[in-house]
Amino acid sequence: MQYDVAIIGGSYAGLSAAMPLARARRKVAVIDAGQRRNRFAVHSHGFLTQDGSKASEIVEIAKQQLLAYQTVDWENGRVKRVEKVEGGFAICIDATRSITAKRLIIAAGITDQLPEILGLAERWGKSIFHCPYCHGYELNQGKIGIIASSEHAAHMAMMLPDWGDTTLFLNDYPVEEELLDQLATRGVRVEKRLIQEIIGHSNVLLADGSVIQLDGIFVTSKCILAQDWIFKLGCEIEKNSMGQAIKTNAMKETSVTGVFACGDVARLGGSVPLAVGDGMMAGVAAHRSLIFNT
Known part of the structure; x- marks a missing residue:
């Protein structure tokens, strides 16, 4: 199926990125492997109106609210490959099925190397x-x-x-x-x-x-990009003593045209509020690119 935007990662940043696109009635696919970075922590703190809430509940409520929009599809699975194709990107999920999208938002998170x-x-x-x-x-x-x-x-x-x-x-x-x-x-x-x-x-x-x-x-853990397809896609990577992150500009655009990144995958050091803010910016930027950069 052809989507306007495919979002890889269904945690805080990915869900936030999907919301402005859904409200613009764009066709969106969220692909999620079900492994939040903060899955080991029971509670989340510092996020307005949600301070002390269960981390899993914040995600679940956000998912339910997002899926109330008819133009949003949810794909449970792990992305195995992403390729540039005519008109956008082809995303292979679990090596069993694929979708295409005009734009791509990477919100896949990182792995903590302890x-x-x-x-x-x-x-x-x-x-x-x-x-x-x-x-x-x-x-x-x-x-x-x-x-x-x-x-x-x-x-x-x-x-x-x-x-x-x-x-x-x-x-x-x-x-x-x-x-x-x-x-x-x-x-x-x-x-x-x-x-x-x-x-x-x-x-x-x-x-x-x-x-x-x-x-x-x-x-302090070391942040590792564990998804090989990110490197194969050609996104410029930032590296320092804290680990790796996809390099983006202020609008969360990566070095690859049509690809945006948000949340921990694009920020060395993060939190739930920062991930949500980054996701909103990436979603808005992806939407605008569909209008002004087609």
Whole structure:
């Protein structure tokens, strides 16, 4: 079937991108593999009118509201291949079926590459977090850990005392002495002993057998674009110590004509409110391109 716009990703950014297109009565397909980035977290915070709501419920309500528009189709499945064709793009879903669209919005999210520390992955989104604005308040100014795993860790450690009593675990990661001095002025303790494992709720077992009890831990993951078809499509990619993201302009256009990107896939560091805002911009931009750039 031929669509005006195909949106790959049915989470916050993708749903937001679809809404202005649906309200313009454009034919839209949303393709979703059902794996939100924040699926490990029960609650979402910081989004106006939805602060503290279940993350899954925000998506489900948005999906129901979107599908009330008759020009929107929902495709459950994983995109395997995207190719440029005459008049737009062909999208192969689950290697079993395909659709075509004049425009493409990528809202497929990213994969978090976590430090290889025993006990960390199973606590991700529950007692180990990536964003203090999203999860710091609920720690009630308790004891907070931050594990150094990227250049961004020291920056976050400078911020975290606003949310609690902070310890930076270097875990053999190099941090400049100047930064350590700055952290001291913020009251951040620096722990140089190696981490052996995360145990209990969010306690750190050190290599010497000592245990530091914490109410929560923050860690910077590396954002990875796990979809091979993004690279094959030819989108320009931004890379730094935080990971990878599709490069876009202010209107969320990528380097490939007719392709837009929004949400975490196009932003190094994100949140639900940012994803929703990015999605709205991408949807409006895609609609306007159908009118002015045909």
